[in-house]
Amino acid sequence: MCGIIGCVGRGSETLDTLVHGLSKLEYRGYDSAGVAMADERVSLCKKSGKIEDLRDALESATLSGSVGIGHTRWSTHGPPTDANSHPHQDCQGDVAVVHNGIIENYQSLRDELVAAGHTFTSDTDTEVVPHLIEDALAEGAEPEAAFRQAIARLEGSYAIAAVVAGTEAIFAARHDSPLVLGLDDGATYLASDVPAFRDFTDQVVYLADGEFARLDDAGWEVTDSDGVSVEKDVDTIEWDPEETGKSGYDHYMIKEIHEQPRALRQCLRERVDEMAGTVDLDDLGDLSPTGVQFVACGTSYHAALYGAHLFREAGIPAQAFLASEFATSVPPIGDALVIGVTQSGETADTLSALRAAQKRGARTLVVTNTVGSTAARECDHAFYIRAGPEIGVAASKTFSSQLAALNLLTLGMTNSDDAREVINALRELPGDLQRILDESRAEDVAEMYADAGAYFFIGRGLQFPVALEGALKMKEITYKHAEGFAAGELKHGPLALVTSETPVFTVVIGDDEKARKTVGNVKEVEARDAPVVAITDGQTDVHRYADHVLEIPETHERAAAVLANAHLQLLSYHTAAKLGRNIDKPRNLAKSVTVE
Numbered sequence: 263m264c265g266i267i268g269c270v271g272r273g274s275e276t277l278d279t280l281v282h283g284l285s286k287l288e289y290r291g292y293d294s295a296g297v298a299m300a301d302e303r304v305s306l307c308k309k310s311g312k313i314e315d316l317r318d319a320l321e322s323a324t325l326s327g328s329v330g331i332g333h334t335r336w337s338t339h340g341p342p343t344d345a346n347s348h349p350h351q352d353c354q355g356d357v358a359v360v361h362n363g364i365i366e367n368y369q370s371l372r373d374e375l376v377a378a379g380h381t382f383t384s385d386t387d388t389e390v391v392p393h394l395i396e397d398a399l400a401e402g403a404e405p406e407a408a409f410r411q412a413i414a415r416l417e418g419s420y421a422i423a424a425v426v427a428g429t430e431a432i433f434a435a436r437h438d439s440p441l442v443l444g445l446d447d448g449a450t451y452l453a454s455d456v457p458a459f460r461d462f463t464d465q466v467v468y469l470a471d472g473e474f475a476r477l478d479d480a481g482w483e484v485t486d487s488d489g490v491s492v493e494k495d496v497d498t499i500e501w502d503p504e505e506t507g508k509s510g511y512d513h514y515m516i517k518e519i520h521e522q523p524r525a526l527r528q529c530l531r532e533r534v535d536e537m538a539g540t541v542d543l544d545d546l547g548d549l550s551p552t553g554v555q556f557v558a559c560g561t562s563y564h565a566a567l568y569g570a571h572l573f574r575e576a577g578i579p580a581q582a583f584l585a586s587e588f589a590t591s592v593p594p595i596g597d598a599l600v601i602g603v604t605q606s607g608e609t610a611d612t613l614s615a616l617r618a619a620q621k622r623g624a625r626t627l628v629v630t631n632t633v634g635s636t637a638a639r640e641c642d643h644a645f646y647i648r649a650g651p652e653i654g655v656a657a658s659k660t661f662s663s664q665l666a667a668l669n670l671l672t673l674g675m676t677n678s679d680d681a682r683e684v685i686n687a688l689r690e691l692p693g694d695l696q697r698i699l700d701e702s703r704a705e706d707v708a709e710m711y712a713d714a715g716a717y718f719f720i721g722r723g724l725q726f727p728v729a730l731e732g733a734l735k736m737k738e739i740t741y742k743h744a745e746g747f748a749a750g751e752l753k754h755g756p757l758a759l760v761t762s763e764t765p766v767f768t769v770v771i772g773d774d775e776k777a778r779k780t781v782g783n784v785k786e787v788e789a790r791d792a793p794v795v796a797i798t799d800g801q802t803d804v805h806r807y808a809d810h811v812l813e814i815p816e817t818h819e820r821a822a823a824v825l826a827n828a829h830l831q832l833l834s835y836h837t838a839a840k841l842g843r844n845i846d847k848p849r850n851l852a853k854s855v856t857v858e
């Protein structure tokens with residue numbers, strides 16, 4: 263979704279730094295971009311479309327100053343036009359503002375400002391902010407005070423940065439939308455996400471809700487809503503800037519798929535005692551939940567379904583909820599532990615659900631990839647999946663790492679009879695996964711079915727979330743109709759859609775009752791002439807009913823889910839590649855969804 267970059271102290275390189283930062287935020291999803299700089303005046307350039315369009319426009323623009331802000335916009339209020347792109351200005355052109363989030367009371371503020379004679383040039387909620395600052399300046403407030411007065415009028419969610427003519431400083435504030443400072447010798451950065459300035463520094467300061475920041479030549483200061491200075495920790499980012507490059511791959515997604523063995527090793531590192539058959543949950547302490555409620559969205563919701571299954575297997579009642587539903591109709595919590603699963607730690611729906619749970623007195627834990635994220639800071643406990651930065655909008659390596667982390671979590675919190683067996687399977691998992699990535703025939707299958715009208719994915723038990731994830735990946739990056747079903751549910755309706763034109767991908771693991779029943783469901787689709795692709799460890803005779811088999815080695819069914827999913831990731835990726843889709847930035851989607 264929208265991205266913010268700001269920088270002070272890079273002199274003549276300011277503009278290039280801003281545009282570079284915006285290009286590093288592209289992965290979040292956007293439809294327009296812009297920059298503004300300040301010296302005695304404020305100058306800006308903004309364009310709908312890609313960063314390249316902005317670069318072209320900048321060739322004939324004259325921007326000056328050594329202080330600047332930039333923005334990538336993902337439309338909410340008003341279509342992606344030049345006028346609606348950020349930064350936005352006041353009537354005099356002395357103020358420029360960029361904003362992530364939604365200002366809920368913008369209509370009443372706009373009405374008030376229009377009645378007072380202000381002229382608006384966009385449809386956005388953001389534009390009220392520069393006009394509010396303009397009013398405060400006109401009443402004699404200093405720029406920083408004017409910024410604070412404007413922010414005090416806002417309701418909703420925001421990360422906001424502003425520059426004012428005649429003041430070589432950036433003013434910023436956050437509420438429910440992330441902002442982080444980057445500290446370098448002589449330069450200071452401001453961004454919605456670390457990759458925007460990671461090429462320049464690994465020293466960061468995360469702003470908390472309600473905090474303000476001022477960046478200028480003298481350095482930086484964070485203050486609370488009363489203007490009192492706040493002492494902040496400086497954190498060090500542990501991943502390298504190269505991790506946000508493509509390393510020779512055609513797309514981030516395929517690079518990230520191939521990074522999975524390493525990501526899994528990082529997730530498991532120093533957390534598993536193989537000799538003792540135990541798991542060390544960092545410093546989570548003894549949580550001993552009597553019940554667990556998961557909240558999550560999208561791919562993370564699929565991981566949450568898997569996690570809930572693991573807790574239930576260990577005898578602990580557990581359910582997974584779509585975060586967007588949980589927040590508005592919170593079911594009774596009792597003394598359940600509420601676990602948010604979120605790669606970014608910034609997903610608005612998930613944050614709302616976690617906050618709703620906290621309001622009801624629940625203990626909260628987040629399973630996340632992002633150190634310093636809002637969820638990590640707000641929850642009582644954070645457990646990191648350690649997958650490293652994921653740039654492709656479609657989650658890949660973070661799903662595998664979520665599944666591994668959820669195994670660690672359950673093993674560490676519960677008494678499982680088969681703990682040793684699971685730990686052994688987890689230990690083997692990176693190597694098994696590497697072999698699948700090296701040998702998978704998923705690309706051949708993708709070639710055969712790239713023209714299909716629709717795809718169905720089925721699985722049972724732990725393989726049901728894998729089927730859902732396989733379908734989500736397929737629809738996200740190929741724009742084709744794809745649905746995942748619990749295998750047993752197919753005959754209750756969806757079977758009506760199954761024809762010789764609709765390949766059915768089935769995950770069949772082991773040879774227990776679940777697997778045998780799934781084979782029964784495969785026979786049902788085979789009888790309707792649907793092409794069948796079985797992702798299987800070969801323990802049943804599903805191959806007899808399948809047109810193609812994608813093999814995985816025999817392992818614990820928990821690890822098998824990760825391996826089966828790898829075939830499905832490759833299948834979607836190669837299908838999308840054959841269709842020429844924009845794989846890393848699928849249409850209409852954003853990496854971090856910060857609105858509800």
Ligand code: AGP
Nearest residue numbers: 560561562604605606609656657
């Ligand atoms: C996954 O491919 C999607 N891009 C999306 O469903 C994502 O998983 C969802 O928006 C949740 O994001 P989070 O994990 O950062 O909370």
